[in-house]
Amino acid sequence: MLPRPTRQSYNVPAGRHDWLLRPTGEKDWQSGSVFYPYGTDGRGQYLLHHGMDIVNPMGTPVLAVADGEIIFAGSDDTQAIGPQTHFYGNVIILKPDRTLGDYPIFCLYGHLSRIDVTAGQRVQAGQVIGAVGMSGIAMGPHLHFEVRFAQNDYYHSVNPELWIVPLPGLGNIAGRVLDRQGRELENHPIAVYRIQQPDKVWREAFTYIQAEGIGPDPAWGENFVIGDVWAGTYILKTKVDGQWLSATVTVPDGETVFVVLQPASP
Structure with missing residues (x-):
């Protein structure tokens, strides 16, 4: 057992903040992988997971989870959005208008087959912004959805399942x-x-x-x-x-x- 890496303490309201929409539509699969959730490595088979994987067919639309601004839209071939370049492939990062306390959050969509937005663009919750793919390091088509808290980098991830609105039932x-x-x-x-x-x-x-x-x-x-x-x-x-x-x-x-x-x- 190792000591948990030190993280800054944040003054935020306790309890629920599940106000992000699901990043895929009601007619598509909307839940993350049970086998490979946040903070795990799929029983030693995969890289340590900084988000959730939502499996859907290639080309399935992905949606803005909140009103906000697109701050990155493109390939990670030259800029490392994850631990290295060529990791998430085609990537979108959305900065929602809403914050938790005084701290921003950032929502990352990885492995996309198509990007329908540009950096600096305003989007509305539920708007189609791209499509499911398998670009970057990916085994089969899926959406990697990641929530970053306070800072937009790979080392400030939090569990997205605590941020997305629960499905009915x-x-x-x-x-x-x-x-x-x-x-x-x-x-x-x-x-x-x-x-x-x-x-x-x-x-x-x-x-x-x-x-x-x-x-x-x-x-x-x-x-x-x-x-x-x-x-x-x-x-x-x-x-x-x-x-x-x-x-x-x-x-x-x-x-x-x-x-x-x-x-x-x-």
Whole structure:
């Protein structure tokens, strides 16, 4: 276990800020990959993920998630938008008008097949700004959607699932997994069960890998998110310091619930 990289503390309102639209339309797939969410590496198969991947066919329209200004639109062949050039391929970065407290956010769309906007252009929420592709480093057509907080760089990412509006009938589970001393555990497995089938694992999640550029949301302080779950009751189980922990959580429609899993001090 490594100490979490130091991040500046931000004075922001606590709680929900899920006011971004989904970056793909209602007729297209709108949820991120369950296998490869923010802050994970797909069980060691992929690069550490700074956003969410939304899989759709090549050419599927992508949408502005908020009113704002396009501050970058083009290829990353010569300018590194990620950790290196030729990484995100065709990229759009939108700076929404709305902020969190006094801090701006930046929304990145990566691996596009088409770009329909230019830098400096004003856009409205829901406007088509490009299309799904697989440019840059990508395995199959999908949209990489990334939210950057306070600064527009690769090392200020936050989990986009806490920023996008919940889909009808769905919500999120966010939380922290800690050891007895209160230290965050990285890449730590969490088994998720639906209350209707308490003996069958429904989904497996992992806490964030601790690395530069991956960190908690300034308003939530989480180290894991289980996004787009159906409204209902779930059981979360994990083993910490040799002790099995369990928490039962009920997710209301359109809400994010927060849970802490930590063994009691001896």
